[in-house]
Amino acid sequence: MTTTRKVLIPLLLLVALLAGLYGYYLYAPKPEVPALSAALQEGRIEVGGMPRDYAYYLPAGLPAGAPLLFVLHGSLQTRDDARTFSAYAFERLADEHGFIVVYPQGYERNWNDCRSTADYPARTQNVDDVGLITALIRRFADEHRADPRRAFLAGYSNGGHLGLRIALERPQLLAGVAAVAANLPTPDNLACTAVAGATSVLFMNGTRDPINPFNGGRVTLFGFGDRGTVLSAYESALFFAERAGYSAADVRREEAWRDAADPARRVDLDRWQAEGGAEVALYGVIGGGHLLPQAGFRPPRLLGPTLSGFDGPRAIWDFFTRQRPMPAQP
Numbered sequence: 001m002t003t004t005r006k007v008l009i010p011l012l013l014l015v016a017l018l019a020g021l022y023g024y025y026l027y028a029p030k031p032e033v034p035a036l037s038a039a040l041q042e043g044r045i046e047v048g049g050m051p052r053d054y055a056y057y058l059p060a061g062l063p064a065g066a067p068l069l070f071v072l073h074g075s076l077q078t079r080d081d082a083r084t085f086s087a088y089a090f091e092r093l094a095d096e097h098g099f100i101v102v103y104p105q106g107y108e109r110n111w112n113d114c115r116s117t118a119d120y121p122a123r124t125q126n127v128d129d130v131g132l133i134t135a136l137i138r139r140f141a142d143e144h145r146a147d148p149r150r151a152f153l154a155g156y157s158n159g160g161h162l163g164l165r166i167a168l169e170r171p172q173l174l175a176g177v178a179a180v181a182a183n184l185p186t187p188d189n190l191a192c193t194a195v196a197g198a199t200s201v202l203f204m205n206g207t208r209d210p211i212n213p214f215n216g217g218r219v220t221l222f223g224f225g226d227r228g229t230v231l232s233a234y235e236s237a238l239f240f241a242e243r244a245g246y247s248a249a250d251v252r253r254e255e256a257w258r259d260a261a262d263p264a265r266r267v268d269l270d271r272w273q274a275e276g277g278a279e280v281a282l283y284g285v286i287g288g289g290h291l292l293p294q295a296g297f298r299p300p301r302l303l304g305p306t307l308s309g310f311d312g313p314r315a316i317w318d319f320f321t322r323q324r325p326m327p328a329q330p
Contacts, residue, residue, distance in 0.1 A: 031087045031297040048128040057091045057101040067099040067150040072159025079103035087296025089313035113161035116191035117228030149325035154178040171197030176323040178202040178316045181290045184236035189228035198244035198278040200323045205233040206288030237282035244278040257310045
């Protein structure tokens, strides 16, 4: 065997191995774009002297006073990832129920959340992401006649953490927040100061999440990018339930979904709810990973298993429809 072949064969084997690992753990085929009533549009707004980009979807024939839903991507993602990771489900729901969907873009693909340990640019430069959401609520109220009292936010991972920040610091800004694959930071990792007031909050977390530990602990990106420690999913939900005036004993537990083929895969629901009050819910995705459960997109296996039989986006929107409008802001 020549020297060239001795070098080339191991190299080709290595390339084949890496390609196989990529294909199995990282490759995720993009879902098919559904037939929608309108096209996605793009916009830009200046907040704190910084231009910020966003995309938005206005269903055809949308009436005045429609609700407004912000969908936020995760760390190192883009607004397009927010669409594909949900398999465009929020746009389909917008056509079905008549609301506006907005996909803001995080600064350098991250959001300025409450985790003091995190060192990505949005946090180190103290980017005003709360101000961005506030400004966009005003813009869509002024330009598209959205109802600012019915503005909601669904965030995945880092995007969910920004939603939790708003629920802590501006509890009257949003009528509801859904945090997917995100737990509240522990007190030693919490850089935000909570003010009085309650927001309706939903958590949707997987028990086999390799990044955000369901039972609490340290958050890293597979050993890199330390984001500090977080509470468990249940402790996170209970924190917001107590802010809304509930106790641990007020929780109602039920099974939201079970896989008929594999009964160990299920979704449990803990809910705190009273007439006229804020609602807090925890969807415990038993056997799920760092993902939004849905059927239209096969995410990278590196993020853990997905429970495709449970419609996470619809559960989130159903939660939002139950919430009362916020008081009119001055």
